[in-house]
Amino acid sequence: MTLDPALILHHVAMHISLSSEERDFFISLLQYKSVNRRQFLLKEGEVCKHSSFVNQGLLRGYTIDTNGFEHVLNFAPPGWWIGDMASLITQKPGVLYVQALEDTKVIQLSKSNQEVLCTRVPKFERFFRILTENSLVSSYRRLTDTVSLTAEERYLNFCRKYPMLVQTLPQKQIASYLGITPEFLSKMKRSLLKKK
Structure with a gap:
C-alpha cells in the first residue's frame, strides 16, 4: 500500500529543509497503514514501535482507569x-490506547528507522527534537489547564486547539477529553450560546 507523502513532507518542511536525496531516503523508511474505524493502532501493555503521522482520518489516544472509565488524552487529525x-523512548509496555474514530491512513516511522534516519540525515535530530518539545509543551499545558481552569475555559481551549473537530466529534469524546460528563458538556454549551 502506498500513500501520497505530500502532507508529511510539508510537515517536515515546516521545520527543516531537505535535499531531494534526503527526501527520497526519508520516504524510503516510511511504512503505510490503514486503520479501520474503531480499530486499534496500539493498546495498553504493548510496546510502541512506531511514531504515527495521520495522513487521513482521525485517531484518539486514551487511557482506562481502574474503574473502567476512559480518559481521552489527545486527538490526532490529519x-x-x-x-x-x-513507551517509544523506553521500549517498555505502554499505557496508551490509540484507536481510529473513523477510517484512517497513517504513515509510520519505526524507532529503528528513526535512528537510521538521524544518523544518515542529522538535521532530522532537530526535527524530532522540535516534535518532542512541542509534545512536552502540549502535555504541560494540558496538565496545568486540567488543574487550574474551569470546565468552560477548558472547553474554549479545546475549541481553539481542535477547531475542525468541535462539530464532528461525538459529545462523549469531547467530554472525556475535558474530564466532564456528556450531560454537563451539553448544559455548558447551552449556557455559552446564551452568553453570545
Missing part, C-alpha cells in the same frame, strides 16, 4: 503525530 511517547 497532519498530527500520535503514539505512546514514553
Whole structure:
C-alpha cells in the first residue's frame, strides 16, 4: 500500500529543509497503514514501535482507569503525530490506547528507522527534537489547564486547539477529553450560546 507523502513532507518542511536525496531516503523508511474505524493502532501493555503521522482520518489516544472509565488524552487529525511517547523512548509496555474514530491512513516511522534516519540525515535530530518539545509543551499545558481552569475555559481551549473537530466529534469524546460528563458538556454549551 502506498500513500501520497505530500502532507508529511510539508510537515517536515515546516521545520527543516531537505535535499531531494534526503527526501527520497526519508520516504524510503516510511511504512503505510490503514486503520479501520474503531480499530486499534496500539493498546495498553504493548510496546510502541512506531511514531504515527495521520495522513487521513482521525485517531484518539486514551487511557482506562481502574474503574473502567476512559480518559481521552489527545486527538490526532490529519497532519498530527500520535503514539505512546514514553513507551517509544523506553521500549517498555505502554499505557496508551490509540484507536481510529473513523477510517484512517497513517504513515509510520519505526524507532529503528528513526535512528537510521538521524544518523544518515542529522538535521532530522532537530526535527524530532522540535516534535518532542512541542509534545512536552502540549502535555504541560494540558496538565496545568486540567488543574487550574474551569470546565468552560477548558472547553474554549479545546475549541481553539481542535477547531475542525468541535462539530464532528461525538459529545462523549469531547467530554472525556475535558474530564466532564456528556450531560454537563451539553448544559455548558447551552449556557455559552446564551452568553453570545
